[in-house]
Amino acid sequence: MTSTKRSSFGEEFMNNFKNRNPGEIEFHQAVHEVTESLLNFIEDNPKYKNAKILERMSEPERIIIFRVPWVDDKGEIQVNRGYRVEMNSAIGPYKGGLRFHPTVNLSILKFLAFEQVFKNSLTTLPMGGGKGGSDFDPKQKTDGEVMRFCQSFMTELSKHIGPNTDVPAGDIGVGGREIGFLFGQYKRLRNEFTGVLTGKGREWGGSLIRPEATGYGTVYFADEMLRTRNDSFKGKIVTVSGSGNVAQFTTEKVNELGGKVVTLSDSSGFIHDPDGIDAEKLKFVMRLKNIKRGRIEEYAKKFGAEYYANERPWKIKCDVALPCATQNEINKQEAELLIKNGCICVSEGANMPSTPDAVDVYLKNKILYGPGKAANAGGVSVSGLEMSQNSLRMSWTREEVDGHLKRIMQDIHTTCVKYGKTKDGFINYMDGANIGGFVKVAEAMLAQGLV
Numbered sequence: 001m002t003s004t005k006r007s008s009f010g011e012e013f014m015n016n017f018k019n020r021n022p023g024e025i026e027f028h029q030a031v032h033e034v035t036e037s038l039l040n041f042i043e044d045n046p047k048y049k050n051a052k053i054l055e056r057m058s059e060p061e062r063i064i065i066f067r068v069p070w071v072d073d074k075g076e077i078q079v080n081r082g083y084r085v086e087m088n089s090a091i092g093p094y095k096g097g098l099r100f101h102p103t104v105n106l107s108i109l110k111f112l113a114f115e116q117v118f119k120n121s122l123t124t125l126p127m128g129g130g131k132g133g134s135d136f137d138p139k140q141k142t143d144g145e146v147m148r149f150c151q152s153f154m155t156e157l158s159k160h161i162g163p164n165t166d167v168p169a170g171d172i173g174v175g176g177r178e179i180g181f182l183f184g185q186y187k188r189l190r191n192e193f194t195g196v197l198t199g200k201g202r203e204w205g206g207s208l209i210r211p212e213a214t215g216y217g218t219v220y221f222a223d224e225m226l227r228t229r230n231d232s233f234k235g236k237i238v239t240v241s242g243s244g245n246v247a248q249f250t251t252e253k254v255n256e257l258g259g260k261v262v263t264l265s266d267s268s269g270f271i272h273d274p275d276g277i278d279a280e281k282l283k284f285v286m287r288l289k290n291i292k293r294g295r296i297e298e299y300a301k302k303f304g305a306e307y308y309a310n311e312r313p314w315k316i317k318c319d320v321a322l323p324c325a326t327q328n329e330i331n332k333q334e335a336e337l338l339i340k341n342g343c344i345c346v347s348e349g350a351n352m353p354s355t356p357d358a359v360d361v362y363l364k365n366k367i368l369y370g371p372g373k374a375a376n377a378g379g380v381s382v383s384g385l386e387m388s389q390n391s392l393r394m395s396w397t398r399e400e401v402d403g404h405l406k407r408i409m410q411d412i413h414t415t416c417v418k419y420g421k422t423k424d425g426f427i428n429y430m431d432g433a434n435i436g437g438f439v440k441v442a443e444a445m446l447a448q449g450l451v
């Protein structure tokens with residue numbers, strides 16, 4: 001097969017895909033990245049091309065869009081939009097988080113659901129991929145308002161999910177509080193106590209280590225990458241973005257492995273603390289963000305650190321960068337700055353935090369680059385383990401779950417190396433994750449006929 005033929009297949013596929021999904025730029029970005037990685041592999045394995053696996057994988061099996069009416073504290077009616085994108089169920093029930101954020105739209109949820117299919121396949125566990133959410137903004141809302149919104153959201157969603165059908169969890173704006181309200185309403189409507197959501201509280205079916213899992217997993221994956229160069233986190237300066245669930249437990253694990261986290265951020269700006277965000281300071285962040293629901297600027301006031309309003313942390317010199325906030329939060333110029341300042345490793349706690357030209361910069365400079373679908377798969381992995389414990393009516397210990405998590409992250413790393421190692425020994429983790437995630441789903445789709 002000549003390279004002209006290879007690229008014309010990719011071009012034709014992407015043109016058709018974009019025409020079918022006009023204006024959905026985040027979805028285009030996610031599918032384009034995977035297509036680039038898969039082109040040669042699909043040409044070399046015509047069974048996938050003939051069965052139009054990529055065309056089918058980029059078309060959601062089902063999308064549910066619904067009205068979410070609720071009443072605020074003033075007694076006024078509010079209306080939001082709810083979504084669930086059920087992307088692919090070839091290897092298990094749809095599985096993936098719910099995002100509550102004013103920027104939520106179909107393009108963002110389709111990109112997240114698409115990524116989730118590959119990520120869940122990499123975990124080695126039997127989970128399909130989905131994602132959902134709403135343009136509801138939990139910020140500045142009272143607990144009562146959040147509860148009424150969640151109850152209304154679940155009143156419709158409950159018709160479409162179930163422990164063997166579709167199992168949502170948290171994502172941006174959806175943490176333990178929201179999962180509790182959603183679970184309570186599902187139980188009330190269906191009169192069933194089942195594992196229909198993950199990220200539940202420990203006392204009512206949740207798994208130990210689920211809150212920690214995405215952050216811990218991101219650091220375990222980075223540690224595996226560093227090991228390939230006989231290196232470790234010891235003594236490393238680390239920049240982290242975000243200050244929510246993933247950023248908090250990423251920071252905790254970096255500290256445990258001997259690194260020093262010097263930044264955290266939120267959508268208003270970032271703090272730089274050259275002395276490091278140690279356990280005590282992290283406790284303050286957790287209280288600030290999870291209970292007081294305040295802004296990261298307060299950290300700077302409390303500990304005398306620098307605060308940079310409306311900026312991102314990538315200009316700060318670091319050895320390792322761990323983006324843990326949101327999509328497209330590192331652009332080409334920031335990636336170049338990271339490299340110029342000596343950064344040797346980027347491990348993505350967030351989903352698709354690097355723009356395509358930022359990824360090109362990482363790959364051109366051959367740094368260790370762990371894409372989100374591999375590096376942040378720890379969260380959904382422990383969600384899968386929560387589902388197993390719910391089915392068994394058992395709870396495993398912290399050590400048991402953490403042991404499984406570590407092994408899964410190592411297995412994902414091995415898969416990336418298997419499919420991503422290039423002739424000169426460089427490991428292209430992006431290609432590795434995309435091809436490794438694809439194969440299992442594609443084989444299942446071939447076995448199940450035209451569905």
Ligand SMILES: NC(=O)C1=CN([C@@H]2O[C@H](COP(=O)(O)OP(=O)(O)OC[C@H]3O[C@@H](n4cnc5c(N)ncnc54)[C@H](OP(=O)(O)O)[C@@H]3O)[C@@H](O)[C@H]2O)C=CC1
Nearest residue numbers: 171172173214242243244245246266267325326350351379
């Ligand atoms: N929770 C999980 O288990 C998993 C999460 N992820 C991904 O990790 C990332 C973070 O999720 P999580 O920690 O759970 O979410 P949280 O809601 O707990 O925290 C999100 C953090 O990111 C910041 N943020 C959100 N949107 C923006 C934006 N547009 N610009 C700058 N900062 C922003 C938030 O700041 P502010 O408070 O100002 O909004 C907050 O600090 C997301 O990409 C998510 O998809 C991936 C795998 C699993």
Ligand SMILES: O=C(O)CCC(=O)C(=O)O
Nearest residue numbers: 096097169171379380383
């Ligand atoms: O735990 C889950 O099911 C979902 C986690 C998630 O949304 C993600 O991996 O992006």
